[in-house]
Amino acid sequence: MFELEFMRNAYFAGTLIAIVSGMMGVFVIARDMPFMAHTLSEIGFAGASFAVFIGWLPLNGMLAFTTVSSVLVGELSGSVQSRREAVISAISGLFIGMGILFLSLSSKNSSYATSILFGSVIGISHHEVIQMTFLSGVILLILLMIYRNLKDDSFDSVGANTNHIHRSLISIVFLVMLAFSVSVAAQIVGSLLIFVLLTLPAASAKYYVHTVAKMMGLAVGFALFGVWVGLYLGYLTNWPVTFFIATIEAVIYALALVFNAVRKTSL
Amino acid sequence: MSETLISVENLSLSFPNHPVLTNLSFKVNRGEFLGVIGENGVGKTTLVRIILNQLRPSSGEVRLKDGLKIGYVPQFRNVDIEFPLSIKDFIALNFTGIKLPWLSKKEKARIKKVIELVGLTDIANRPLGLASGGEKQKAYLGQALVNDPDLLILDESTASLDPNTKQELLDVVLRLNKQLGLTILFVSHDMQLIHKYPDHYLWLRKGKYTTGAMSDLHNENQEGQYV
Ligand SMILES: Nc1ncnc2c1ncn2[C@@H]1O[C@H](COP(=O)(O)OP(=O)(O)OP(=O)(O)O)[C@@H](O)[C@H]1O
Ligand SMILES: [Mg+2]
Numbered sequence: 001m002f003e004l005e006f007m008r009n010a011y012f013a014g015t016l017i018a019i020v021s022g023m024m025g026v027f028v029i030a031r032d033m034p035f036m037a038h039t040l041s042e043i044g045f046a047g048a049s050f051a052v053f054i055g056w057l058p059l060n061g062m063l064a065f066t067t068v069s070s071v072l073v074g075e076l077s078g079s080v081q082s083r084r085e086a087v088i089s090a091i092s093g094l095f096i097g098m099g100i101l102f103l104s105l106s107s108k109n110s111s112y113a114t115s116i117l118f119g120s121v122i123g124i125s126h127h128e129v130i131q132m133t134f135l136s137g138v139i140l141l142i143l144l145m146i147y148r149n150l151k152d153d154s155f156d157s158v159g160a161n162t163n164h165i166h167r168s169l170i171s172i173v174f175l176v177m178l179a180f181s182v183s184v185a186a187q188i189v190g191s192l193l194i195f196v197l198l199t200l201p202a203a204s205a206k207y208y209v210h211t212v213a214k215m216m217g218l219a220v221g222f223a224l225f226g227v228w229v230g231l232y233l234g235y236l237t238n239w240p241v242t243f244f245i246a247t248i249e250a251v252i253y254a255l256a257l258v259f260n261a262v263r264k265t266s267l
Numbered sequence: 268m269s270e271t272l273i274s275v276e277n278l279s280l281s282f283p284n285h286p287v288l289t290n291l292s293f294k295v296n297r298g299e300f301l302g303v304i305g306e307n308g309v310g311k312t313t314l315v316r317i318i319l320n321q322l323r324p325s326s327g328e329v330r331l332k333d334g335l336k337i338g339y340v341p342q343f344r345n346v347d348i349e350f351p352l353s354i355k356d357f358i359a360l361n362f363t364g365i366k367l368p369w370l371s372k373k374e375k376a377r378i379k380k381v382i383e384l385v386g387l388t389d390i391a392n393r394p395l396g397l398a399s400g401g402e403k404q405k406a407y408l409g410q411a412l413v414n415d416p417d418l419l420i421l422d423e424s425t426a427s428l429d430p431n432t433k434q435e436l437l438d439v440v441l442r443l444n445k446q447l448g449l450t451i452l453f454v455s456h457d458m459q460l461i462h463k464y465p466d467h468y469l470w471l472r473k474g475k476y477t478t479g480a481m482s483d484l485h486n487e488n489q490e491g492q493y494v
Binding site: 212 | 350351
């Protein structure tokens with residue numbers, strides 16, 4: 001399997017994706033933002049179809065659309081939690097509408113669209129691998145830098161008010177990081193299902209371990225397991241890798257819920 | 268003469284069409300245990316938020332000693348049963364700043380110390396979401412202490428606790444005050460507790476207030492002004 005260059009690329013890219021999504025996912029869950037992650041995935045699709053329309057690399061279109069929309073969401077919803085979901089709906093409606101428009105306007109065939117939506121193992125070029133590596137590096141570097149403040153703001157927003165943290169800045173920076181993560185992850189998993197890696201591994205990890213660092217570690221582990229096994233099964237069966245990854249992560253999450261229920265009754 | 272940490276002068280605050288604090292003046296000196304008492308809605312949390320610089324007063328001023336470090340236990344917290352962090356990790360959240368992600372030796376030692384102070388050593392690794400109400404309040408207290416404040420502000424920390432747990436928490440606070448010299452601002456609507464622990468009081472009522480040493484409150488009370 002590893003004699004094939006595209007499989008080597010896919011494993012390398014998948015590993016990056018799993019690391020970034022697992023770590024970011026812990027904060028997505030803590031900040032109660034699965035819906036935002038889901039929506040950014042769809043907006044990523046719109047960005048990719050825009051890129052196809054004007055002749056960019058899909059990744060660049062995704063970056064542009066997800067970044068702009070996440071900043072808009074951050075600015076418009078401000079610190080009002082309850083407004084956030086409605087703002088996300090409005091923004092995502094707007095962007096996805098544009099995505100559909102660009103797709104119908106562009107001359108590329110629809111198989112291109114499905115590869116963006118559903119992900120593709122063969123599609124990853126050497127150039128994209130380099131760009132993904134760079135983006136992942138940037139995300140992880142920013143994460144390391146703002147780690148302490150992001151942690152406080154995400155897990156204890158009330159307490160963070162008195163800790164001299166610039167909360168609205170943290171929130172925008174986090175959204176942009178999330179936009180980058182979504183664009184990176186979309187390369188293999190497809191924009192339809194990126195939110196799976198950005199939410200389920202972290203949502204499962206929190207039932208087993210109880211520090212932020214350990215949750216990030218375990219979430220990365222769950223994500224890696226899904227991506228590696230998914231790629232292998234995809235290679236064996238020729239079925240979509242995304243199907244396997246989504247199913248594996250869903251099973252991991254179900255097991256975590258069972259584990260939690262059993263532990264509660266046995267306490 | 269002991270050092271003044273907070274000095275409030277002629278402080279007033281009105282929300283639109285709704286005066287809350289009028290012409291309030293008082294001081295908090297180092298080492299004091301001040302009980303701020305008053306009925307629901309009288310403006311206790313509002314006063315605290317002004318001291319913390321989260322709200323601007325309509326007039327008057329609040330002066331804090333230069334470099335005053337305040338530890339704050341807010342009245343409400345969003346911690347539900349699935350809150351995943353251990354008590355220890357929750358306490359560590361207050362070590363903020365653009366610094367290395369992992370804690371230094373000194374920070375770890377401080378966390379351990381604080382957990383001892385609030386009496387949670389045995390359950391330090393338990394998820395906070397699963398802790399009892401009293402344990403949660405102790406964890407909040409620990410978090411507020413972690414940066415070694417000069418002044419500790421507790422807003423209704425005992426409100427949801429049963430009488431024994433209330434006492435237990437306040438015994439911890441009293442120890443911090445008497446043994447470590449920590450200045451305390453304790454906000455509560457519980458008259459009995461205020462009689463028992465603080466050495467000074469600030470009693471907010473609609474449009475007026477009284478303040479003084481605890482013995483004065485005993486006298487005030489005998490005049491039957493508080494229901
Ligand atoms: N941002 C705000 N805008 C308008 N009114 C407000 C605002 N914040 C508080 N109030 C009002 O100010 C009054 C004082 O509120 P505050 O929270 O300070 O009361 P409290 O003494 O802490 O009460 P409790 O014992 O219930 O905690 C209340 O009537 C409240 O409705
Ligand atoms: Mg209050």
